[in-house]
Amino acid sequence: MADLADEAAAPPPSAALATEARELRSALNRHSYLYYVEARPEISDAEYDRLFRRLQEIERTAPELRTPDSPTQRVGAEPQDAFRTVAHVVPMLSLDSSQEESALRRFDERLRKALEHPPRYLLEPKLDGASIELVYEGGVLVRAVTRGNGQRGEGVTDNIRTIPSVPLRLRTAERPAPDRLAVRGEVMMTVSAFERFNQRLVERDQEPYASPRNSAAGAIRQLDSRLTAQRELVCFAYDVLLVEGARFHTDAEAFAALGEWGFLRPDRVELVDTVEDIVAYHARARADRDDLDYEIDGVVVKLDDLDARVDLGSTSHHPRWAMAFKFEPRKEITRVERIAISVGRTGILTPVALLLPVQVGGVTISRASLHNREEVARKDVRDGDRVRIQRAGDVIPQVVERIAEPDRERAEPFRMPDTCPACDTPVEEDGPRTVCPNRFGCPAQLKGRLVHFGSRNALDIEGLGEETAALLVERELVRELADLFDLEADQLVDLPGFAEKSATNLVDGIRRRRAVELRRFLFGLGIPEVGVTVARDLALHFRSFEAIRSASMEALESVDGIGPKMSLAIRRFLDAPGNAVAIDHILQRGVEPTPPAAPLDSALSGRRFVFTGGLESLSRSRARKLVEGAGGRVVSSVSAETDFVVAGAEPGSKYDKAVALELNILDEAGFLALLADAGIEVG
Numbered sequence: 001m002a003d004l005a006d007e008a009a010a011p012p013p014s015a016a017l018a019t020e021a022r023e024l025r026s027a028l029n030r031h032s033y034l035y036y037v038e039a040r041p042e043i044s045d046a047e048y049d050r051l052f053r054r055l056q057e058i059e060r061t062a063p064e065l066r067t068p069d070s071p072t073q074r075v076g077a078e079p080q081d082a083f084r085t086v087a088h089v090v091p092m093l094s095l096d097s098s099q100e101e102s103a104l105r106r107f108d109e110r111l112r113k114a115l116e117h118p119p120r121y122l123l124e125p126k127l128d129g130a131s132i133e134l135v136y137e138g139g140v141l142v143r144a145v146t147r148g149n150g151q152r153g154e155g156v157t158d159n160i161r162t163i164p165s166v167p168l169r170l171r172t173a174e175r176p177a178p179d180r181l182a183v184r185g186e187v188m189m190t191v192s193a194f195e196r197f198n199q200r201l202v203e204r205d206q207e208p209y210a211s212p213r214n215s216a217a218g219a220i221r222q223l224d225s226r227l228t229a230q231r232e233l234v235c236f237a238y239d240v241l242l243v244e245g246a247r248f249h250t251d252a253e254a255f256a257a258l259g260e261w262g263f264l265r266p267d268r269v270e271l272v273d274t275v276e277d278i279v280a281y282h283a284r285a286r287a288d289r290d291d292l293d294y295e296i297d298g299v300v301v302k303l304d305d306l307d308a309r310v311d312l313g314s315t316s317h318h319p320r321w322a323m324a325f326k327f328e329p330r331k332e333i334t335r336v337e338r339i340a341i342s343v344g345r346t347g348i349l350t351p352v353a354l355l356l357p358v359q360v361g362g363v364t365i366s367r368a369s370l371h372n373r374e375e376v377a378r379k380d381v382r383d384g385d386r387v388r389i390q391r392a393g394d395v396i397p398q399v400v401e402r403i404a405e406p407d408r409e410r411a412e413p414f415r416m417p418d419t420c421p422a423c424d425t426p427v428e429e430d431g432p433r434t435v436c437p438n439r440f441g442c443p444a445q446l447k448g449r450l451v452h453f454g455s456r457n458a459l460d461i462e463g464l465g466e467e468t469a470a471l472l473v474e475r476e477l478v479r480e481l482a483d484l485f486d487l488e489a490d491q492l493v494d495l496p497g498f499a500e501k502s503a504t505n506l507v508d509g510i511r512r513r514r515a516v517e518l519r520r521f522l523f524g525l526g527i528p529e530v531g532v533t534v535a536r537d538l539a540l541h542f543r544s545f546e547a548i549r550s551a552s553m554e555a556l557e558s559v560d561g562i563g564p565k566m567s568l569a570i571r572r573f574l575d576a577p578g579n580a581v582a583i584d585h586i587l588q589r590g591v592e593p594t595p596p597a598a599p600l601d602s603a604l605s606g607r608r609f610v611f612t613g614g615l616e617s618l619s620r621s622r623a624r625k626l627v628e629g630a631g632g633r634v635v636s637s638v639s640a641e642t643d644f645v646v647a648g649a650e651p652g653s654k655y656d657k658a659v660a661l662e663l664n665i666l667d668e669a670g671f672l673a674l675l676a677d678a679g680i681e682v683g
Contacts, residue, residue, distance in 0.1 A: 017058055017061065017062055017065060018062075018065055020054075020058060021055060021058045021059070021062075021065045024051055024054060024055040024058070025055065025067065025069065025070055025071065027051060028048070028051055028052060028055065028071040029069070029071060029167075029168070029169065031043055031048055031051075032071060032164050033167070033171065033262050052071060052072070055070065055071065055072055056072050059072055068140055068141065068142075068168065069140055069141070069168035069169035070168070071168070073161045073168065083154035083155055083156060083221070083223075084154070084155050085148070085152050085153070085154060085155075085462065085463065085465065086143065086145045086152060086153060086154070086155040087151065087152050087456060088133055088145060088148075088150075088151060088152065088153065088182075088241075089133065089135060089182040089241060089242045090182065090241050090242055091150050091151055091314075091456075092131060092133060092147045092150050092153075092184060092241070093150055093314055093317060093318050093319055094150065094317060094318050095300065095318055095319070095322055095323055095324040096317075096318045096322075096323045096324070097298070097323060097324035097325075097326050098323070098324075098325065098326065099298070099325070099326040099327065099328055099329070101279060103323075104275060104278060104279070104301070104323070104325050105275055107301070107323050108275045108278075110320075111303060111312070111321070114311070114312060114636055114637070115305075115308055115311075115312075115652075116612060116651075116652025116653045116654055117305075117308075117652055118273065119273075119303055119304075119305070119308075120271060120272070120273055120303075120304045120305065121271070121272050121273070121277075121278060121301050121302060121303060121304060122250075122251045122252055122255065122269065122270075122271055122302045122303075122304045123269065123270045123271075123272055123278060123281050123299055123300070123301060123302075124238060124266050124268070124269045124299065124300050124302075125266055125268055125285055125296040125298075125299055125300070126296055126297055126298040126299055126300045126324050126326070127186040127188060127236055127238075127266060127294065127295070127296060128188075128212075128213050128294075128295035128296055128297045129186040129187050129188035129189075129212075129213055129216050129217075129236075129294075129295070130146065130147075130186065130187045130188075130213065130216050130217040130220055131146070131147035131184065131185070131186055131187075132144055132145070132146060132147070132156075132160060132184070132185050132186070132187050132220065132235065133145045133146075133147070133153065133182060133183070133184060133185075133241065134160065134166065134182070134183045134184075134185055134235075134237070135180070135181070135182050135183075136170060136177070136178075136180070136181040136182075136183070137179070137180050138177065138179065139169055139170040139172065139177030139178075140168070140169050140170075141157070141160075141161065141166065141167070141168050141169070142157075143155065143157055144156050144157045144159070144160035144161075144166075146220065146221070149451075149455065151455055151456030151457065152455075152456055154221065156220050156221065158225040159219070159220050159221075159222060159225045159228040160187070160220065160235070161225070162225055162226075162228050162229035162233075163187065163228075163233045163234065163235050164234075165234050165235050165236075165263075165264040166185075166235045166263075167261065167262040167263060170261040170262055171260065171261055171262035172261075173260075174260040175257055175260040175261060176246075177261070178243050178244055178245035178246040179244045179245035180242065180243070180244040180245065181240070181242070181243050181244075181246075181261075182240070182241040182242040182243075183237050183239065183240060183241060183258065183263065184237070184238065184239040184240075184241050185235045185236055185237040185238065185239075185263070186235065186236050186238065187216050187217075187219075187220050187233055187234075187235045188212065188213075188216050188233070188234055188235070188236065188294050188295070189212040189213075189215050189216045189219070189231060189232060189233055189234075190212070190232070190234065190293045190294050191212060191292075191293050191294065191295070192293055193212075193231075193232035193233075194209070194211075194212040194215055196232070197209070197215060197231060197232070198215075211295075211364075212294075212295055213295060215231070216231075216233060219231040219233055220233070234264060234294075235264065236263075236264055236265060236266050237258050237263035237264065237265055238255070238258075238265060238266055239251075239254075240254040240257070240258065247619070248306060249305070249306055249307065249614065250304045250305060250306060251302055251303075251304045251306060252271055252304055254306075255269065268285065271304060278299075278301055278325065281299060282298075282299050282325050282327075285298075285299050285327075286327050286328075289327065296327075297326060297327055298324050298325055298326035298327050299324070299325050300322065300323075300324055300325075301322060301323050301324075301325055302321065302322040303321040303322065306620075307611075307614055307619075307620045308321070309321040310611075310619075310620035310621045310624060311611065311620065311636050312636065313533075313636075315531060315533070316457070316531035316532040316533070317531075329390035329391050329398075330360055330390060330391060331360070331388055331389065331390040331400060332358050332359065332360045332365075332388070332389060332390075333358070333386065333387070333388050333389075333403060334355050334356045334357075334358035334365075334386075334387065334389060335355065335356045335384065335385070335386050335387070336353045336354070336355060336381060336382070336383060336384060336385045336386075336387055336399075337354045337355065337356060337383070337384075338354050338383045339351050339352065339353055339354070339370065339376070339381070339382070339383060339414050340352050340354055341416070341417060341421050343420060343421065343422045343436060343442065343444035343445060344444075344445070344448060345445055345447075345448025345449055345451075345452060345526065346435075346445070346448075346526070346528070347420075347435045347436040347437065347438070347439055347442065347445050348433050348434070348435055349416060349417070349420065349421075349427060349433075349434040349435065349436060350369060350370070350371065350372070351369075351370040351371070351372070351373070351375075351376050351414065351416070352367055352368070352369055352370060353367065353368045353369075353370055353381065353387070353389075353399050354366065354367050355367060355368060355387075355389065355397075358389070360389065360390065360391050360397070365389060365391070365397045367397065368389050368397035368398055368399050369397070369398055369399075370399055371398075372432040372433050372434065373415075373416045373432065373434055374432040375432070376414050377413075379399065379401060379402055380402055380413070381399055381402050381414065382410055382411040382412065382413060382414055383411040383414070384410065384411050385402050385403075385405075385410065385411075386402070386403040386405055387399050387400070387401065387402050387403060388400045388401050388403060416434045420436035420438065420442055420444075421444075422436070422442050422443050422444035422445070423436065423438050423441060423442040423443060423444070425437065425438040425441075425442065437576075437578070438578065439526075439576070439578060439579055439582070440480050440481060440578060440579065440582035441479070441480060441578065441582075443473050443474075446473050446478070446479075446480070446481075447466070447469045447470050447473050448469075449481060449526055450464060450469035450472065450473070450478065450481065450484070451464065451465065451466055451469045452524065452526050453481055453484070453524045453525075453526075454469075454484075454524075455524070457520065457523050457532050458520050458521075458523050458524030459513040459516050459520060459521070459524050460513070460520070461506075461509050461510055461513055462505070462506075462509045463502065463505060463506045463509060464506065464509075464510075467497065468497075468506070471495050471496065471497075472484075472487075475495065477491055477492075480582055480585060481582060481585075481586055482582065482585035482586045482588070482589050484510050485510060485511070485514065485586075485589035485590065485591065486589065487506075487507050487510060488507060489503040489504045489506075489507045490503075491503075492506060492507070513591075514589070514590045514591050514592060515592050515594060516591065516592070516593055516594065517539070517593070517594055517596070518539040518543075518544070518545060518593040518594060518595055518596065519532075519535045519536045519538070519539040519540075519596070520535075521545065521591070521593040522535040522538055522539060522545070522548070522593075523535040525573075525583065527569070527570055527573045527574070528569040528570070528572075528573055529565070529566040529569040529570065530566075530570065533561070534561065534562065534566070536628075537559050537560060537561060537562070537633075538556075538559060538562075539595065539596050540596050540606075540631060540633075541558075541559045543595045543596070544593070544595060545587075545593045548574075549574055549583075552571075553567040553568060553571055554567075556570055556571070560633065560635070596631065603630075603674075603677065603678040603679075604627060604630040604631055604632035604674075604678050604680075605630070605631030605632065606631065606632070606633070607627075607631075607632045607633070607643040607644065608632070608633050608634075608635050608641060608642050608643045608644070609627050609632055609633065609634050609635070609642075609643065609644050609645075609646060610634070610635055610636070610637070610638050610642050610644070610645045610646070610654055610658070611623060611624075611634065611645075611646045611648070612645065612646070612647050612648070612651040612652055612654040612655050612658075613647050613648030613649050613650050613651035613652065613655070614648045614649045614650065615646075615648040615649075615668050615671075616648070616649070616668060617668065617672065617682075618682065623646070623671070626675060626680055626682065629680070630675075630678055630680050637654075638654045638657045638658050638661065638663070639661075640661055642658070642661075642663055643663075643664060644663075644664050644665075644666055644671075644674070645658035645663050645664070645665045645666070646665075646666050646667075646668070646670075646671045647665055647666070647667060648667075648668055
């Protein structure tokens, strides 16, 4: 009877399998974390493999039990046809960088002047790998995206799942998983793993990779993730890009949370208060650099206070609250085969030395910038010369100097061409730079302008990347920006990489952008000196493109942040006959730049806000967005022109100055009430 009772009480097989699968997943994820993150394994490789094979067997028997966080997902999936382009949760900006201590001191001085309290810095090694964005929802990895252009990247989730140090599900023993989390990390191959990988390639008579960084970047872009799984990749997580359902006040808090959630983090991370501390940290990192099993090319200096970061903001390229303090570059000697000319998006002609390939710091270099005609003349570099080159910041190759060879006959001195090599337009000199003035008609510039025009902060045209832009120009389907709006799907179907659906999607996406926000249109035109912030400020101030187009320099300078140099650059761009015609053609295609959403009579329109101290009910970045969305401006310093000073917990010197100036000071409740009175929903 007891046996019959036990049999009747036993769960059905599917329930038993589900329980066993759940326990196996938990155990395998734990042991993977202990091995790859903590470096303190508790079981043998053979025992881990036994548990892994059992889980595979269960998932084959009952595929419905396979979950996204299962360790079996690390072996790779079926090959993909292509990667789709994915927008980042927040932009992945690059860092301003320098190897000069004086630049570091200027950075520190700027922050000390802008902040209410002395800055505290979080220091970490600058990892030399491939940046990646990891997005978790409900604690489970749902998306991994390469950095790409900083706004969009390639979705490589299946590949990133194969990296053992990337948690497929966040650990929650010490800290609950947030509703949504976006993390920035660096995918790398250790030096020892790289050497083993290259040895295997050589043994198979295959070409070895030039550097661990190239190998890692290539691995995460394999269309067959099973090939990615064969590389010994690691991923260091070092920055919380976005968190919903949790709140951090400092970067140190966020960094600690990454460890509690199960991420592998860089070691040698320190909090310091002075430039002298940073210089000493940099010296230690440089001295230890060659003993590490991974590549670093400097140290990262980041302001620890997250609210203060919001106040400082970012340019369109890099945050104002961080910088990379780089190491001295590595140098080698090679020979210039010839000097070629590269034409960039803005029309600048850059002389480029095409080199006899040479290894510099583990990377094969075959070309290096010579910057401009004055630089070439100063260094007196010619075709055939022997030169010393370096990787500036261990990334960008540069020619340092020519090495004299007394017994060797040299080529004729280099001179810049009289006409643009891409469009044959006579070039112009702008200081040391040589520029092609054919901004909208030069094919070399047009490719870059198309990409910029369709970028996330401009018209945000899905699918208009570098390869597509190059095809459109090379096939002469687009001879100027306006031609984009004349494209038909049947013109694209036969192009490489296109099919009927993708051709239709691109054309439809372009047509939907005929109605475009004014700030996006301004940014997309590529006006010199006009980045994302300036474009927004111009749109808020003038409200229409025609008003901006006809504005005098004095009128432009009435906009906060625009001075004589910037206003002159804007006027020169808009007044150039070729530019004016190109813009007219775009507008004639039905493109309508729309004014900012905030109406002119908004209660907050044009009002200036300064925040000081911490807010409890919403983050500083959220408060800024609410104000700016209603037409207000958030500025970092208090002056007589400030309309409202919002004082949260522990306000600093800005509060004292506001009191002295008898300004309108709001506590958090007063600020929320002001938003409510203006019809702004905080929710």
